Amino acid sequence: MRIDQIRRRMWLSASGIFFLSILVTIADRTGILNPFRPALHDALSPGRLMVLAMTSQNSLTVKNEESEDAASNEVQRRNETLLRQFMIENARLRRDLKREQATSAIMQSIEPLNSLAQFELLPASVISSGGMPNSLRDLIVDAGKAAGVTRSELVIAGDGILLDVGSDSSVAAGDRVLTGAIVVGRVDKAARWVSLVQPVTAVGFKSQVILLRQTPDGPHFGAEGMLEGTGNAECTLTGIPHTDAVAVGDEVVSADVNGLRGPRLYFGRVTHAEFLAGGQWDVKVLPAAKIEDLETVGILRLNLHQPATASHKPGERTRAEKKQGDQ
Amino acid sequence: MKTLLFSGCLLWVALAIEIARPQIFPHGSLLLPLTCGVMFWTRSTTGMMLSGTVLLLDWIARPSYLPLCPMILPFIAVTFLAPSRNVDEFDSRRLSFRIPLPLQLPLLTLAAVVLFQLGLVSLPQQNSMDTLLPEFLSGLKALAIIAFPVSAILTLLIRIADEFGMRRSFS
Numbered sequence: 497m498r499i500d501q502i503r504r505r506m507w508l509s510a511s512g513i514f515f516l517s518i519l520v521t522i523a524d525r526t527g528i529l530n531p532f533r534p535a536l537h538d539a540l541s542p543g544r545l546m547v548l549a550m551t552s553q554n555s556l557t558v559k560n561e562e563s564e565d566a567a568s569n570e571v572q573r574r575n576e577t578l579l580r581q582f583m584i585e586n587a588r589l590r591r592d593l594k595r596e597q598a599t600s601a602i603m604q605s606i607e608p609l610n611s612l613a614q615f616e617l618l619p620a621s622v623i624s625s626g627g628m629p630n631s632l633r634d635l636i637v638d639a640g641k642a643a644g645v646t647r648s649e650l651v652i653a654g655d656g657i658l659l660d661v662g663s664d665s666s667v668a669a670g671d672r673v674l675t676g677a678i679v680v681g682r683v684d685k686a687a688r689w690v691s692l693v694q695p696v697t698a699v700g701f702k703s704q705v706i707l708l709r710q711t712p713d714g715p716h717f718g719a720e721g722m723l724e725g726t727g728n729a730e731c732t733l734t735g736i737p738h739t740d741a742v743a744v745g746d747e748v749v750s751a752d753v754n755g756l757r758g759p760r761l762y763f764g765r766v767t768h769a770e771f772l773a774g775g776q777w778d779v780k781v782l783p784a785a786k787i788e789d790l791e792t793v794g795i796l797r798l799n800l801h802q803p804a805t806a807s808h809k810p811g812e813r814t815r816a817e818k819k820q821g822d823q
Numbered sequence: 824m825k826t827l828l829f830s831g832c833l834l835w836v837a838l839a840i841e842i843a844r845p846q847i848f849p850h851g852s853l854l855l856p857l858t859c860g861v862m863f864w865t866r867s868t869t870g871m872m873l874s875g876t877v878l879l880l881d882w883i884a885r886p887s888y889l890p891l892c893p894m895i896l897p898f899i900a901v902t903f904l905a906p907s908r909n910v911d912e913f914d915s916r917r918l919s920f921r922i923p924l925p926l927q928l929p930l931l932t933l934a935a936v937v938l939f940q941l942g943l944v945s946l947p948q949q950n951s952m953d954t955l956l957p958e959f960l961s962g963l964k965a966l967a968i969i970a971f972p973v974s975a976i977l978t979l980l981i982r983i984a985d986e987f988g989m990r991r992s993f994s
Binding site: 505506509510513514517518521532533536540545547548551 | 835836838839842843844868871872875876879880882883884886889890893894895898900904905906
């Protein structure tokens with residue numbers, strides 16, 4: 497009897513809890529429980545705070561150790577990264593230095609004249625980008641007649657660019673005319689005060705050039721050829737060996753200046769490259785220089801350094817000076 | 824009365840610990856085995872009422888989709904804990920199956936953990952079984968890792984208390 501009573505009471509209590517749970521669920525869904533929730537958390541807060549207070553000391557110690565470890569690990573990791581970067585940088589610099597040394601050694605052995613040659617850039621203003629203006633030509637010719645001038649070195653004919661410097665400024669035919677590092681053309685005729693420039697695109701212009709290709713590993717020099725003006729906006733590139741590769745977009749730079757290795761000067765870019773059936777390359781190059789926009793240019797000239805035949809210490813008088821002093 | 828007071832304090836502390844350190848003790852990992860332990864220790868209506876009420880309060884404080892634990896766990900506990908009418912008599916040759924005593928509390932804890940996890944699953948989520956099952960299993964695993972050892976310790980303590988006569992018996 498007692499067992500049955502206990503069992504019944506247990507089932508009743510379980511049922512009571514069940515119905516209470518249903519009621520609480522309904523109350524929760526309708527939002528009635530919302531005010532009670534903070535109160536319940538408040539009732540639990542003393543225990544929660546006590547637990548936090550008891551565990552905070554331990555966790556603080558552990559955290560300090562962890563943070564110190566993490567900081568030291570971070571510093572070590574950063575140092576390792578820095579060291580690795582320095583090692584890479586060092587290796588790169590060593591490689592560059594070695595390459596530079598090799599290049600300079602080769603250049604010294606190939607062109608010892610380089611030490612004697614020095615390139616100078618003579619600034620000049622463009623008088624006319626379309627050759628001699630008719631009005632100026634007429635004016636000068638008229639003045640010559642009036643003053644009895646019979647002969648003049650002025651360039652009075654020809655197409656191209658007219659510059660305000662001539663043979664008075666040591667400009668000679670064949671000097672290259674630049675704007676920045678871009679080749680505009682070459683001095684075709686040099687008079688006393690003016691010079692006529694043959695543009696890159698003019699018929700008869702020829703220059704030894706070399707192809708330069710930009711790759712992810714850096715610029716690479718390619719085939720050598722001859723750039724020739726055609727009278728059109730584009731030039732042709734001839735003399736490219738059929739075994740060499742040419743691609744649209746290759747840059748064209750100067751191979752040499754007056755037979756000497758000077759600064760690499762820029763001509764333009766390959767716009768058309770086709771390998772013909774006869775084993776020839778048909779290459780078109782668009783010059784970079786825009787003649788119409790030019791106002792000032794530079795004329796590249798080669799000067800030779802005279803090596804000193806004898807040297808004397810500073811403060812020591814030469815024989816001629818001594819003789820003059822004795823007299 | 825002292826037992827109930829002590830049990831209430833124990834469950835309150837368990838709740839406080841779970842709320843204070845949720846990263847270490849997931850929701851229900853301490854409370855569920857302790858609730859089952861209280862039911863199992865008291866084996867009385869008041870013990871079940873106390874456990875059920877605490878589970879209900881826990882659901883109010885940290886609500887999930889359904890309070891399945893306070894709803895169903897008392898019924899399961901009754902089937903485990905209620906004294907049997909069929910007393911095995913040697914001469915009557917009538918044997919009734921009863922779950923071995925050391926396994927009762929862990930099994931009750933297992934039922935509580937499963938019910939608790941089921942209560943976390945909301946109805947809209949139940950449509951996608953692909954995401955539901957792994958989530959359910961991972962939650963069950965996280966709970967069981969703490970709940971079962973606690974349950975085992977409680978079983979051991981209750982067994983020791985039984986051996987030393989520190990626990991009230993039926994009849």
